[in-house]
Amino acid sequence: MNPIRTPSNDALLGLAREVLAIEASAIEALAAHLDQSFIAAHDLMLNCTGRVVVTGMGKSGHIGRKLAATLASTGTPAFFMHPAEAAHGDLGMITADDIVLALSYSGAVEELVSLLPALKRRGARVVAITGNADSALGRAADVHLDGRVAKEACPLNLAPTASTTAALALGDALAVCLLESRGFSRDDFALSHPGGSLGRKLLVHVRDVMHQGDALPVVENTVNVRDALFEITRKGLGLTAVVNEGGELLGVFTDGDLRRAMDKDIDLKTANIETVMTRLPRTIAADRLAVEAVQMMESAKVYVLLVLDEGKLAGAIRMHDLLQAGVV
Missing domain, CATH: 3.10.580.10 (CBS-domain)
Incomplete structure (x- = not known):
């Protein structure tokens, strides 16, 4: 086990500020390379007659779970499907009416890529968020969203940090645009959140x-x-x-x-x-x-x-x- 280092408080604050700056810069860069692919993804999800099935492995999977919850609570029916479980039966939940939102920064995660033939056979459309448009997932997707970042906030440039923040922000942008396009209101939000304070304020007469x-x-x-x-x-x-x-x-x-x-x-x-x-x-x-x-x-x-x-x-x-x- 490596010995514990004790950086000074100033050093720790400096590192923390650098992490925040890198992740903020990654999100700002997303805005610069948003293009018609975003509109295409939005339109696919808006016109989806089934559900949006969000999937991803590891850290991307954690981001995917959050995005599925955000979509579901803002008017877009959605759920999360774990890629490994999908290969062992959960693919049966997907129909030709569904849209699969797949997250993988490399676009080469084996568990995810191996699902693509089965998804195509079922007729489901695929929207991918990756950092590599030329990856297996990027090429196979019906719509590819560019989630690349200049570097991770991890000093080793290994741990998914800026890349997962970018994917989360891009997914949130989709959810908010869909909310706007659906005319989703405060009352609609309250119906999805009856247990929250907003729900009580908007539902209790x-x-x-x-x-x-x-x-x-x-x-x-x-x-x-x-x-x-x-x-x-x-x-x-x-x-x-x-x-x-x-x-x-x-x-x-x-x-x-x-x-x-x-x-x-x-x-x-x-x-x-x-x-x-x-x-x-x-x-x-x-x-x-x-x-x-x-x-x-x-x-x-x-x-x-x-x-x-x-x-x-x-x-x-x-x-x-x-x-x-x-x-x-």
Whole structure:
């Protein structure tokens, strides 16, 4: 085992900066030699009626797994297939409707090259990302994407570093262009990521988390303040909606309204609720996104909103409910 060297901190930082500079330079160079082959690859994948099957060995395989995940989450059905497993049965997953995205910097990896005849027989089209257009993979591909780099960031120029970064960036460029061409939206993204914070923000609507039915505090405008207070206490939301006989929302009575009534020495047992309620309360529609309720609450500095559905009182929503739903 080689003895451990102890470079100085300055030397380590210098090496780290050099690695980043080499990899950044490799990505910049990709832009310089992008050509119509990229458009051809984009068009093949956009018009694919099957799936994009990403494959690669070793470090290229790790990059391929990430690209398959990125494609799948941005509107292009895709999965990763290991070349060695493909030769032992997984080729059965590939149809003539599929596009194979093959990654190999040398373009000569035996496990990958040996699959090419079988892929051709099945009628699958091949898009290759390599550093050598004249390689076996580069020549056999229907479309070849140039992923060559001037050198690896590894001081030995051996470990795949700049080359894998370049392949990853080129694959991401394809995924983003496909996303744009498909008109893939934030809502589409959320449907693919229901467990993430963005999914919660874009999929959860006010009606999903509002208090409704028997849990909704509401009194008619004929009651006195004391009865309204009983309703607030029973429902525990810190307010009650006030409606007329037909259920039309007239106002809201809150803890703040109670304090103002007490300051005026109003008799809470006899005063009608309409004399102390707040008219024209802030409301939100039941079909709005829950994140919009958060924005309204923060802007107005309130913690509860009444909810309307087709103009009728339908519920109430608290900031606490939004926190529990993971929207905030």
